[in-house]
Amino acid sequence: MFRKYLTLIHKTIILVFLPLSLSASNLHEFITLSQNNEQYLIKQMQSEQASLSRSQAFRNYLPHLSLNSAYVANNKDRFIIDPQESLFAKFSLNLLLYDGGAREANLRALESKEKLSFLDKEQSKNYLALNAITLYFNTLSLEKILLANQQKVKFLRSTFERLQKFYDAGLSPKDELESIKARYHLSLLELSQNELKLASIQKEIRILSNTNFTPNGNAFLENPNQEKSQSYEVSIAKEQINLAKESVNLAKAEYFPKFYIQDNFGFYKNNYNPKIPTPFINLTDEFLEKYSQSNQFILGMEWKIFDFNARAKEVEKERLNVQIANANARLSERKNKEELNYIDQSLKVLKQQIYTLNLSLNAANLAFESVDKKYQAGLVSYVEYLQALEAKFKAQSDLELAHNEFEITKANYYFNAGIDLISKVRE
Numbered sequence: 001m002f003r004k005y006l007t008l009i010h011k012t013i014i015l016v017f018l019p020l021s022l023s024a025s026n027l028h029e030f031i032t033l034s035q036n037n038e039q040y041l042i043k044q045m046q047s048e049q050a051s052l053s054r055s056q057a058f059r060n061y062l063p064h065l066s067l068n069s070a071y072v073a074n075n076k077d078r079f080i081i082d083p084q085e086s087l088f089a090k091f092s093l094n095l096l097l098y099d100g101g102a103r104e105a106n107l108r109a110l111e112s113k114e115k116l117s118f119l120d121k122e123q124s125k126n127y128l129a130l131n132a133i134t135l136y137f138n139t140l141s142l143e144k145i146l147l148a149n150q151q152k153v154k155f156l157r158s159t160f161e162r163l164q165k166f167y168d169a170g171l172s173p174k175d176e177l178e179s180i181k182a183r184y185h186l187s188l189l190e191l192s193q194n195e196l197k198l199a200s201i202q203k204e205i206r207i208l209s210n211t212n213f214t215p216n217g218n219a220f221l222e223n224p225n226q227e228k229s230q231s232y233e234v235s236i237a238k239e240q241i242n243l244a245k246e247s248v249n250l251a252k253a254e255y256f257p258k259f260y261i262q263d264n265f266g267f268y269k270n271n272y273n274p275k276i277p278t279p280f281i282n283l284t285d286e287f288l289e290k291y292s293q294s295n296q297f298i299l300g301m302e303w304k305i306f307d308f309n310a311r312a313k314e315v316e317k318e319r320l321n322v323q324i325a326n327a328n329a330r331l332s333e334r335k336n337k338e339e340l341n342y343i344d345q346s347l348k349v350l351k352q353q354i355y356t357l358n359l360s361l362n363a364a365n366l367a368f369e370s371v372d373k374k375y376q377a378g379l380v381s382y383v384e385y386l387q388a389l390e391a392k393f394k395a396q397s398d399l400e401l402a403h404n405e406f407e408i409t410k411a412n413y414y415f416n417a418g419i420d421l422i423s424k425v426r427e
Contacts, residue, residue: 100256132208134213149194153188265293
């Protein structure tokens with residue numbers, strides 16, 4: 001009867017690592033949810049801010065009209081030409097004609113910042129997709145391992161309870177009972193640890209997607225094939241060079257004069273109330289008008305001629321920033337190239353590992369079948385049977401973890417290459 005029970009357990013174990021679900025994969029859906037969280041929304045708004053800043057700067061260089069209005073009262077001693085009360089409004093039209101190229105450099109710098117913000121947004125989007133893919137495969141892998149853990153616990157608990165009865169009846173040695181007891185409690189600990197890992201992954205899923213999303217299906221990523229790198233890190237580093245160059249142009253612009261046009265048109269209502277003898281009031285009225293208008297046209301120039309070489313120091317500082325940006329871009333490009341080469345080598349090793357673990361699993365299955373038959377014939381001990389069973393479970397878990405690592409490594413390859421991850425998902 002006991003041997004029949006073991007055979008039934010053996011058949012149950014074979015089913016443990018079948019696919020969790022035959023339904024369609026929902027990895028695409030999970031990636032989309034992850035890219036709708038607050039982190040990406042913030043990046044979108046920051047990108048929009050950069051676009052608005054460039055548009056605002058361009059409009060600031062266009063002619064602008066302003067209004068200045070006030071009521072003025074003069075008390076106590078005053079000149080005869082100063083009104084006692086005055087109400088005026090002045091319109092000013094201003095236009096910058098030339099500023100040594102600072103205008104153009106500033107607009108190009110803002111355009112560069114807009115590109116940087118866009119690249120940062122797209123990198124964040126792909127990073128969220130990478131997180132979603134990692135959590136997806138970690139969840140499916142851990143769920144399969146948990147199923148195996150649960151079967152192992154169930155089997156060892158039943159075995160321990162039966163051996164306890166045999167021991168109480170004097171039919172089983174104590175060392176065998178204690179060995180099974182230790183194996184049983186170790187399997188309980190392993191199950192609890194893996195359940196805690198799954199809870200941690202589920203926590204990260206809720207943070208990422210703001211939902212109680214449940215990964216399912218059997219999605220995978222397309223195998224990389226010498227993809228051309230479009231790394232966001234490298235693109236950002238190169239755009240930083242352009243931004244640094246425009247900062248140099250802005251500093252150089254301070255050497256040149258600025259030319260501008262200003263036109264001021266004013267309306268005045270004055271109450272002079274001069275303190276003069278009555279016979280002279282009519283005479284003063286001819287010179288002091290209560291209502292008046294004025295128009296002032298200015299073609300101006302502003303030029304800093306001498307500043308103790310402060311401008312030269314500013315130019316020198318910005319040129320050093322260009323060199324720093326160039327060095328950073330070279331480093332980023334080299335790091336990206338080496339990282340992609342390393343990941344490519346890792347994928348080759350993982351393929352070899354999966355192949356080897358498949359062989360190990362087949363060997364463990366054959367070994368277990370052989371030990372099972374020998375045990376039923378009474379040719380091997382119960383301890384040997386459990387060792388063969390443990391080897392079978394370990395081979396299954398190792399193979400599942402290798403498959404999981406293989407898919408996540410492919411995702412890291414595409415992320416480092418700057419390729420849209422969702423486009424490489426196959427379901």
